[in-house]
Amino acid sequence: MTVEFLLILAAGAAAGGLINGLAGFGTALFGLGFWLQIMDPVHAVAVAIFMSVATGLQGAWLVRRSIMDQPRRLAGFVVPGLVGIPLGVAALSFLHPGYLKITIAAMMILYGGFFTVRRTLPRLERSTPVIDGCIGFLGGIMGGAISLSGALPTMWSAMKIWSKSETRAVLQPFNIVILGVTGIVLLFRGVYTLETMTHIAVALPVALIFAQTGIALFKRLTDDQFRQLLVAMMFLSGTILLAKEVL
Template sequence: MTFEMIMFLVLGAAAGGFINGLSGTGTALFALGFYLVVVPPVTAVAIVALMSVLVGVQGLWVVRASIFARRDRLLRFILPGLCGVPLGLVLLSIADSATLRLGIAVFLIIYGGYFGFRAALPAFERSTPVIDGLVGFVGGALGGAAGVSGALPAMWLSIRPWTKSETRAVLQPFNMVMLTTTVTLLFFRGAYDAVALKALAVTIPCGLIAAQVGLFVFRRLNDITFRRLLILLTLAMGVGILLSELA
């Protein structure tokens, strides 16, 4: 590997690992731009997906108590999400993925821009198991169709007045299950070739260290600040998707 390739891989791993440690999502948004400069698109997706899963284990450990305390809540998102992934793959084969991603980007920008800079955040307090399941299902479908499984759950969870640990105890496992599905499919398609394995040898250690820095910051955020962070992250996701499609 050249020095330029190593540099871009390290920068992407540092950015993606930090945001994963901080919020439990958003790795691809901050890492893919660096990876795509030096490796093919399929290899870049394969790298970021596996790195997200491995780096995310650290975040799961931090909120393990919240995960086990409300396993029923987590399953309301994950099980429908897994059912939604095949539908997303069907949509990918019959719909224009670029148009779909642009629509998602505009929606995220409007939502993130409107709520991100309000003095008071919205708070949807009552229990909504049906909506939770629908959000998980659509999130899985969007992951299969456009690679943005975490966008809708992040948006929905940001308006729930839960603690930061409760929110992360849903968002991070959901993303990891969807990404593990992606990694499995990519593995059987031969995406983890020699180039990908060499890149992973660089990105995984850097991502793990950067995630620890993000977790350090996460532990010092209060619940309101974390919710606002998620809303602003949806705005960043929308802008990132929009720019990638327009480019």
């Protein structure tokens, strides 16, 4: 590996780790922009999934009490999400991943843009287990198809009255489980080669350090500030995703 290769690899790890530590998602969206310059798409995604799970575990530990307080809420997202993963993998046989990413990016931009210009976000106070399950199911499909498991759950949770810890206690474990299972599928497909694991070994310490920086920033946010951050991240993430696909 050249010095330039190492710098780009580390830059992607730093960007993805920081965002994951701060918002609880976004490693792939922010890291892939760097890694696709030095790796083929399949191995870049494999690295991104591993980094998402590894850095996500730190954030999940941070809100472990909130996770244990509401296990049924989390299960309401995760269980349908697991059902959706094989459907997402199967969908790749007849859906073009690029078109699907553009559609999702457009949704993220419209959602983020609309609620960014509003003074207040909707505040859904009642329990919505059926909708939660549908969101988890669709998130699982998107995770299996294009590794974007967190987009819809993030949009939905930003409209809830949950505290920032409660929100993260859903988003972080959900992404860890969905992307972890997707990573296992890639493992059995032989994607995690010695070369890929070498790239991960180099990038992982950088990602973990910057994730801690993001977590430190997360602790300083109020609940409302965190909800606004999620909305802004949706707009930014959608813009980045759309730019990658179009350009």
